[in-house]
Amino acid sequence: MRWDIFCKVIDNHGDVGVCWRLACGLATQGETVRLWIDDPSALAWMAPRGFExxxxxxWTQEAADRHADTQPAPDVLIEAFGCEPAPSVIARYAAGARRGATKRGWINLEYLSAEPYVERLHGLPSPVFRGPGDGLTKHFFYPGFTAATGGVLREPDLLACRERFDRGAWLAQQGIAWQGERLASLFCYEPAALSDLIAQLEQSASPTRLLVTAGRAAAALPPGPARRGALSISWLPHLPQTDYDRLLWACDLNFVRGEDSLVRALWAGAPFVWQIYPQDDDAHHMKLDAFxxxxxxxxxxxxxxxxWNGMGAGTLPFLDDATLASWRAAALAARARLLAQDDLLTRLRRFVAQKS
Known part of the structure; x- marks a missing residue:
């Protein structure tokens, strides 16, 4: 089938990251995918070789009108994270749907959450009453962490690749001079507690190498030398998605942000800290606590x-071996619960087949 995925960039790592993984997963299953993005610039480094x-x-109005006039209509239309697809593409899709041509589905792919409402709303219809899709029905598809939701993305061979991973070889390929010290990755916004974390790592009895991702994390890091007491810092270039996954596999502790890297941290099975995307009304506080x-x-x-998420004041818990061991046990148990469920792509394709 032909799938059109529409994505408007808010946080260009997370939004594009989720949509790109979904598009590649569908293509791996033999589907034909068009990924519409209003700002595809991040894919230049996130996926430099593209995907067959x-x-x-x-995504511009001109491009949408041109494709609507010259290209086949999609069989499945996905609006990611509440964006409204191009009207001309909706009109072309709707014309085919009204004729009953092939199988058709219109999916509103929502944000990932562990909040209770996700199970209640997942799969519900959303009738369209105006515009070029008038008379059709969308369906909500909510990613989540339980069997009653849409699940999370996972490649079929992900855990096998994780088991074969050679940390030392990968680090050497990246030019990272690892001496056996604890490794931590830093992918964040601008957490107020970052200075406290750096001070703790500097004063620790155990050496740590902090691998800092390009962009906002690097800009947020307090200025200073690459070696600060027990802490050594390596600044990374922008990494393709596949290498970012391996960064998480390589590290003993991962600081992640947004939606896509949270899921990848879960699959990595190492201790992690999540900085959730902040919202003006602090709705992210409830979302974080639910997770x-x-x-x-x-x-x-x-x-x-x-x-780490600015929900209170105090001193960060000390990152000693016992603390990290308890975090690792929780991460592995959470991963095991997810592995016992179908992945998002399996559920999505089954859902579309049932609704078509």
């Missing part, structure tokens, strides 16, 4: 998340 079966289209409850986070991990 996935066509990326810079921590699902993850059965130990108290130290719960408290660290609250401080």
């Amino acid at each position: 079966g996935v066509t990326v289209i810079a 921590l409850a699902w993850a059965q986070a130990p108290r130290s991990l719960h408290d660290f998340h609250h401080l």
Whole structure:
């Protein structure tokens, strides 16, 4: 089938990252995918070699009108994260749907959450009453962490690749001079507690190498030399998605942000701290607490998340071996619960087949 995925960039790593993984997963299953993105610039480094079966289209009105006039209509229309697809593409899709041509589905792919409403709303219809899609029905598809939701993305061979991963060889390929010290990755916005984390790592009895991702994390890091007490810092270039996954596999502790890297941290099975995308009304506080409850986070991990996300004041829990061991156990248990469920792509294709 032909799938059109529409994405408007808010956080260009997370939004594009999720849509690109979804598009590649569909193409791997033999589907033909057009990925419409209003700002595809991040794909230049995130996916420099592209992917067979996935066509990326810079989403402009002109491009949408041209494709609507010259290209086949999609069989499945996905609006990612509440964006409204191009009207001309909707009109072409709707014309085919009204004729009953092939199988058709219109999916509103929502944000990932562990909050209770996700199970209630997942799969519900959303009738369209105006515009070029008038008379058709969308369906909500909510990613989530339980069997009653849309699940999370996972490649069929992901865990096998994880098991074969050679940390030392990968680090050497990246030019990172690893001497056996603890490794931590930093992918964040601008957490107020970052200075406290750096001070703790500098004063630790155990050496740590912090691998800092390009962009906002690097800009947020307090200025200083590459070696600061027990802390050594390596600044990374922008990494393709596949290498970012391997960065998480290589590290003993991962600081991640947004939606896509949270899921990848879960699959990595190492201790992690999530900086959730901040919202003006602090709705992200409830979302974070719902996730921590699902993850059965130990108290130290719960408290660290609250401080890292600006939900209170205090001193960050100390990252000693016992603390990280309890975090690792929680991460592995959460991963095991997800592995016992179908992945998002399997559920999505089954859902579309049932609704068509």
